[in-house]
Amino acid sequence: xxxxxxxxxxxxxxxxxxxxxxxxxxxxxxxxxxxxxxxxxxxxxxxxxxxxxxxxxxxxxxxxxxxxxxxxxxxxxxxxxxxxxxxxxxxxxxxxxxxxxxxxxxxxxxxxxxxxx
Amino acid sequence: xxxxxxxxxxxxxxxxxxxxxxxxxxxxxxxxxxxxxxxxxxxxxxxxxxxxxxxxxxxxxxxxxxxxxxxxxxxxxxxxxxxxxxxxxxxxxxxxxxxxxxxxxxxxxxxxxxxxxxxxxxxxxxxxxxxxxxxxxxxxxxxxxxxxxxxxxxxxxxxxxxxxxxxxxxxxxxxxxxxxxxxxxxxxxxxxxxxxxxxxxxxxxxxxxxxxxxxxxxxxxxxxxxxxx
Ligand SMILES: [Zn+2]
Numbered sequence: 151x152x153x154x155x156x157x158x159x160x161x162x163x164x165x166x167x168x169x170x171x172x173x174x175x176x177x178x179x180x181x182x183x184x185x186x187x188x189x190x191x192x193x194x195x196x197x198x199x200x201x202x203x204x205x206x207x208x209x210x211x212x213x214x215x216x217x218x219x220x221x222x223x224x225x226x227x228x229x230x231x232x233x234x235x236x237x238x239x240x241x242x243x244x245x246x247x248x249x250x251x252x253x254x255x256x257x258x259x260x261x262x263x264x265x266x267x
Numbered sequence: 268x269x270x271x272x273x274x275x276x277x278x279x280x281x282x283x284x285x286x287x288x289x290x291x292x293x294x295x296x297x298x299x300x301x302x303x304x305x306x307x308x309x310x311x312x313x314x315x316x317x318x319x320x321x322x323x324x325x326x327x328x329x330x331x332x333x334x335x336x337x338x339x340x341x342x343x344x345x346x347x348x349x350x351x352x353x354x355x356x357x358x359x360x361x362x363x364x365x366x367x368x369x370x371x372x373x374x375x376x377x378x379x380x381x382x383x384x385x386x387x388x389x390x391x392x393x394x395x396x397x398x399x400x401x402x403x404x405x406x407x408x409x410x411x412x413x414x415x416x417x418x419x420x421x422x423x424x425x426x427x428x429x430x431x432x433x434x435x436x437x438x439x440x441x442x443x444x445x446x447x448x449x450x451x452x453x454x455x456x457x458x459x460x461x462x463x464x465x466x467x468x469x470x471x472x473x474x475x476x477x478x479x480x481x482x483x484x485x486x487x488x489x490x491x492x493x494x495x496x
Binding site for chain 2: 174176180238244246248252255257259266
């Protein structure tokens with residue numbers, strides 16, 4: 151993955167607009183957060199292969215990281231803390247936010263085919 | 268410890284790398300004694316958040332990368348590998364009953380005399396606890412004469428106050444380099460961790476820092492009829 155370039159990612163987001171897509175959305179602070187720090191609290195969620203069609207999508211920069219909002223007919227998809235992106239050979243738009251040790255903290259991915267199980 | 272007394276050792280953990288951190292030295296000692304070892308690995312760690320340091324994997328490439336790392340580690344440890352195809356973070360939502368039956372079939376087919384798994388409730392990650400509980404259940408369902416011995420790994424912060432200290436402790440000093448090779452096979456997962464070990468240690472190189480941390484492998488030799496899980 152490479153550091154997000156806003157214009158490039160915006161054009162990929164636009165390519166997927168108004169088409170049925172599959173979305174992977176995820177955030178995590180790791181399975182061991184409270185094991186290593188008693189005051190920490192494990193938080194995580196993921197949705198793999200949500201099916202939807204968004205008509206409007208936008209990426210916004212804030213202090214070096216990025217937020218994405220996708221507006222669909224009955225609601226929104228939202229992610230913040232995104233730092234890196236890749237448009238893969240499989241035609242997936244992969245967006246992720248990593249901490250300073252390269253660990254994934256948030257991911258938003260869009261594809262016209264379902265993501266592998 | 269006479270390692271050659273066992274006929275077949277079956278390791279049951281959910282993630283690629285669980286075998287290397289907790290048990291690689293013990294596995295190596297069994298293999299050196301000529302005992303076959305099979306790893307039933309539950310998932311490919313698909314949802315791991317370590318992507319390498321600096322990161323080279325992403326959520327979609329991670330499963331294949333970790334699969335290859337797992338195969339490499341099993342080659343280093345010279346053990347058989349069965350990948351069970353569950354998905355990372357979901358073991359606790361699978362049917363305990365189905366898991367236990369599946370494990371039991373493996374244990375009977377392989378003629379297991381020792382099972383190494385996680386101690387349910389004391390293994391921190393939900394997949395570890397669920398995999399261990401299903402493994403305990405599998406052994407409990409076997410007839411007394413077929414039942415393998417069970418060694419369980421625990422590392423939760425509350426383990427000693429609740430279940431005491433491990434009653435099997437293996438000094439793996441003489442096979443430590445094999446263990447370190449196995450750990451390093453999991454490149455996407457361990458690079459950052461090994462660096463951190465070194466920075467938190469008085470040792471002046473990575474090998475010595477890792478040796479401090481991983482020299483002793485502890486297990487609870489469990490009587491399956493006497494534990495709650
Ligand atoms: Zn694990």
